[in-house]
Amino acid sequence: MKLTIKQRAQYSFFLPIQTRWADNDLYGHVNNVTYYSYFDTAANTLLIQKTGFDPKSSAFIGLVVSSNCQFNQELSYPEIIEVAVAIEKIGQSSLCYDLAIFKQGSDSAAAQGSFIHVFVDRQTRKSTPISKEMRDALAEYASP
Amino acid sequence: MKLTIKQRAQYSFFLPIQTRWADNDLYGHVNNVTYYSYFDTAANTLLIQKTGFDPKSSAFIGLVVSSNCQFNQELSYPEIIEVAVAIEKIGQSSLCYDLAIFKQGSDSAAAQGSFIHVFVDRQTRKSTPISKEMRDALAEYASP
Amino acid sequence: MKLTIKQRAQYSFFLPIQTRWADNDLYGHVNNVTYYSYFDTAANTLLIQKTGFDPKSSAFIGLVVSSNCQFNQELSYPEIIEVAVAIEKIGQSSLCYDLAIFKQGSDSAAAQGSFIHVFVDRQTRKSTPISKEMRDALAEYASP
Amino acid sequence: MKLTIKQRAQYSFFLPIQTRWADNDLYGHVNNVTYYSYFDTAANTLLIQKTGFDPKSSAFIGLVVSSNCQFNQELSYPEIIEVAVAIEKIGQSSLCYDLAIFKQGSDSAAAQGSFIHVFVDRQTRKSTPISKEMRDALAEYASP
Numbered sequence: 050m051k052l053t054i055k056q057r058a059q060y061s062f063f064l065p066i067q068t069r070w071a072d073n074d075l076y077g078h079v080n081n082v083t084y085y086s087y088f089d090t091a092a093n094t095l096l097i098q099k100t101g102f103d104p105k106s107s108a109f110i111g112l113v114v115s116s117n118c119q120f121n122q123e124l125s126y127p128e129i130i131e132v133a134v135a136i137e138k139i140g141q142s143s144l145c146y147d148l149a150i151f152k153q154g155s156d157s158a159a160a161q162g163s164f165i166h167v168f169v170d171r172q173t174r175k176s177t178p179i180s181k182e183m184r185d186a187l188a189e190y191a192s193p
Numbered sequence: 194m195k196l197t198i199k200q201r202a203q204y205s206f207f208l209p210i211q212t213r214w215a216d217n218d219l220y221g222h223v224n225n226v227t228y229y230s231y232f233d234t235a236a237n238t239l240l241i242q243k244t245g246f247d248p249k250s251s252a253f254i255g256l257v258v259s260s261n262c263q264f265n266q267e268l269s270y271p272e273i274i275e276v277a278v279a280i281e282k283i284g285q286s287s288l289c290y291d292l293a294i295f296k297q298g299s300d301s302a303a304a305q306g307s308f309i310h311v312f313v314d315r316q317t318r319k320s321t322p323i324s325k326e327m328r329d330a331l332a333e334y335a336s337p
Numbered sequence: 338m339k340l341t342i343k344q345r346a347q348y349s350f351f352l353p354i355q356t357r358w359a360d361n362d363l364y365g366h367v368n369n370v371t372y373y374s375y376f377d378t379a380a381n382t383l384l385i386q387k388t389g390f391d392p393k394s395s396a397f398i399g400l401v402v403s404s405n406c407q408f409n410q411e412l413s414y415p416e417i418i419e420v421a422v423a424i425e426k427i428g429q430s431s432l433c434y435d436l437a438i439f440k441q442g443s444d445s446a447a448a449q450g451s452f453i454h455v456f457v458d459r460q461t462r463k464s465t466p467i468s469k470e471m472r473d474a475l476a477e478y479a480s481p
Numbered sequence: 482m483k484l485t486i487k488q489r490a491q492y493s494f495f496l497p498i499q500t501r502w503a504d505n506d507l508y509g510h511v512n513n514v515t516y517y518s519y520f521d522t523a524a525n526t527l528l529i530q531k532t533g534f535d536p537k538s539s540a541f542i543g544l545v546v547s548s549n550c551q552f553n554q555e556l557s558y559p560e561i562i563e564v565a566v567a568i569e570k571i572g573q574s575s576l577c578y579d580l581a582i583f584k585q586g587s588d589s590a591a592a593q594g595s596f597i598h599v600f601v602d603r604q605t606r607k608s609t610p611i612s613k614e615m616r617d618a619l620a621e622y623a624s625p
Binding site: 371393398401403405407408 | 507508512513514515517518521536537542544545546547548549550551552596
């Protein structure tokens with residue numbers, strides 16, 4: 050079941066990432082696993098830049114409970130890619146990210162996926178509600 | 194939508210993997226991205242060991258077109274984990290793997306997921322049918 | 338035996354690299370191993386951009402025979418770092434890179450090191466002399 | 482300046498590591514950077530197993546201040562490699578590891594190197610002396 054390919058215009062937050070030599074595997078393209086590393090990096094950067102989240106000291110942390118990706122097109126070092134992040138859904142204590150990777154100059158996603166963060170207390174690992182401040186900060190990045 | 198947790202008895206192929214220092218992220222547990230690296234490693238090892246596939250010289254290669262994972266439990270270096278692989282479905286030129294990760298001594302999966310390989314010609318990248326020999330070799334690893 | 342800390346003014350080629358979530362290890366800083374990934378990425382990018390080297394199709398490839406790094410300062414996701422590359426020595430068929438990593442806005446290297454590429458024929462893996470064109474292209478990046 | 486190739490008989494601590502799909506780079510062999518990941522994993526495992534060090538809770542942590550590696554031979558997924566660790570020198574608050582990687586069934590090192598851990602207080606990051614207990618526990622792993 051192939052999904053409709055995401056378009057650049059559907060997003061407003063983008064993080065450029067320099068690919069690395071070792072991102073390329075034996076087949077000469079970026080290994081499928083590495084796309085998730087791009088997703089993880091971009092989604093956490095959105096949290097850090099837009100909500101003040103600090104992965105080293107905030108009282109709560111986001112644990113990934115599920116993720117998925119559809120690969121539309123090959124990527125390859127040394128290109129610089131752009132990772133788009135939108136917020137698909139905000140639950141009581143969970144956040145579903147809508148993610149896509151674009152080649153420079155391309156409007157159609159080379160890959161697209163999503164993952165869910167459940168926010169938990171850093172010490173007890175019990176789920177913790179998402180604050181009003183964080184909801185407000187993320188509102189403008191909601192998926193259309 | 195949480196899936197039923199997979200059990201060790203559902204699998205017959207297991208690859209033990211030594212976790213590494215850098216598998217642990219800032220939160221002191223194996224980063225979610227790394228689980229896909231375990232999946233990729235174990236599924237390709239099944240192909241190599243049981244079907245004679247050679248990633249460096251075979252005429253065809255397997256490209257991942259989609260993948261997903263549900264995280265049930267934290268893992269942490271320095272533990273050795275076991276990755277289970279079964280074949281969920283064999284299509285004309287695609288293979289869907291059913292994957293699960295077990296902590297040593299545990300019967301319930303710490304994570305479970307799937308990914309799809311489409312086999313293509315190494316040079317032209319056109320899809321190529323899965324041979325009868327490969328189908329026969331994989332038959333005994335079919336998901337129940 | 339601690340080396341003198343390298344300065345930004347000693348270099349003319351810089352590659353900015355976005356750090357990634359998983360670059361940070363358990364201790365909340367970029368894992369020492371990852372610095373070598375920054376080095377590898379930047380040195381190969383210099384070859385690709387300035388000498389026309391193509392890792393996928395050139396008749397020769399560069400194999401690393403030794404490397405080293407001195408860590409002066411901690412780095413941490415989500416910062417963007419800059420990797421400086423100079424050519425320390427060009428031999429008959431080998432290239433020694435002089436490398437340093439700078440935090441944005443800092444003149445003193447957070448880390449510095451070197452590695453040696455021996456160029457070999459892609460097929461036979463026999464050493465192959467560095468061409469005059471490549472020497473000329475790299476001349477302007479020589480270490481002072 | 483090539484070093485004498487290390488031999489298996491020089492070591493008494495070995496950690497087997499399953500190589501992973503993504504360890505192989507574009508050139509079809511384990512990327513040079515990954516060797517350092519094997520070193521880091523094996524040396525920390527020696528600390529954990531033999532001295533009771535706990536990277537998540539011990540009062541002190543080991544920070545890498547320098548490292549180096551000489552690459553003698555190619556490695557390639559899916560092989561299982563063995564990483565040997567010995568203690569080259571114990572200082573007031575630093576530990577120099579003597580490391581080597583062996584292919585299964587081979588007595589000569591495929592790679593060899595060293596790195597230095599400086600132990601510091603987890604909070605203040607000030608250097609902290611190595612305890613008598615740790616010195617005693619590591620004594621039997623001293624390099625010959």
